[in-house]
Amino acid sequence: MDQVLPDERPRQRVRCPSCLQDLQFDERQLFLPDPRTNDLAPWDPGSEPNSMRRQDQLNRAFLKCPNDKAQPHFLPVPYLMFGRPLTIAFVGQSGTGKTHLLAAMMAEIGRGGLDSLGIRSRSVNTSQHHAFLARAVNQLEAGRVLPATRPTDFVEFTDALLITVNGETRPVAFFDIAGESLHLPGTVTEFLLGVDALIFVVDALRALRLRQLTLAREVAGVPPQSAGTADPTFTAVLDRLPREDGLCNVPTAIVLNKCDVLRFEPPIDHWLREESRPKAAPEPSEVFRESQDVYAFLTHHQATPWLRPFMECRRCTLHFVSATGMSPAVLPSANGSSGSAASATAFAGGIRPRRVLGPLLSVFQMWGLLHAHVPAPRLREV
Incomplete structure (x- = not known):
């Protein structure tokens, strides 16, 4: 260090x-x-x-x-000690996969997923980082479904890295807090007033009413009546953010997560076949095309409430992502009954994250960390 x-x-x-x-x-x-x-x-x-x-x-x-x-x-x-830190908050109600997404990002970074871009990383604090690896990253890579983040009455960042690009090092801290905590007023969510970037996580099982998702919803414990119901944490966070000329200046990414359940649906099939590990900094034209496809897909399936961050943030990109690459399966209990209360869910075939670093790199680029600062293209300009 x-x-x-x-x-x-x-x-x-x-x-x-x-x-x-x-x-x-x-x-x-x-x-x-x-x-x-x-x-x-x-x-x-x-x-x-x-x-x-x-x-x-x-x-x-x-x-x-x-x-x-x-x-x-x-x-x-x-x-x-390394200049202005970048703080990134993950937004979404409990069960959307925020912790799985952050854990998958950290796993990809740990495997050298940023090396080809000339980006180096190390922990801000070794003990904090290894604690997150032990309770989240290692558990996920072992095929275990991570428990929901517990609500808290005081928010601290979950993990932090020192990111070095072109010889310049900056701290990057990640907030992953329970969706229930994001609703709380006052000092609990005061950190949002100073956050530098936001990643809004859209759960495909909750946002889309598609009939082919019925079984996946059952396994995930998502009530059928909740499909298509807007995520209240999006509203809670957006209503709290400072505005300038009616728009939030915080760089923002919208992630349509759990896209593995829609891997054969166009245009998701195209994007999930793309190389998952980036080999270069995001090309603005490619980011624009993916953002355009996500916007069109959510609009086509009447999931426009999840597009509110795009409408209200000055810089916003949209991404198709699967934090795990597959859905968890119900495992039989010790007595052999798959329907007993003792049954559990796990990623029996292991995880295969897809495109998890895209939103992070997009945020880096919008914030200027990659020294290729280009404003995210607005779809309404097309």
């Missing part, structure tokens, strides 16, 4: 991603995890005379946020 020296200061103003408090590097507010209990304990960099050990400890240290009106929370020191 790049050196983080105690006398450095953030090169730009850095806000706490949870409570929006302005942050400053303060040696008196540094904490280190206790190796025996993993609890945070106050740490003074001057207490370590060995410069190599001090540097390693600083890279593992946390800064306590000075906002005493919020519950105590801590930020990894490297998050503060």
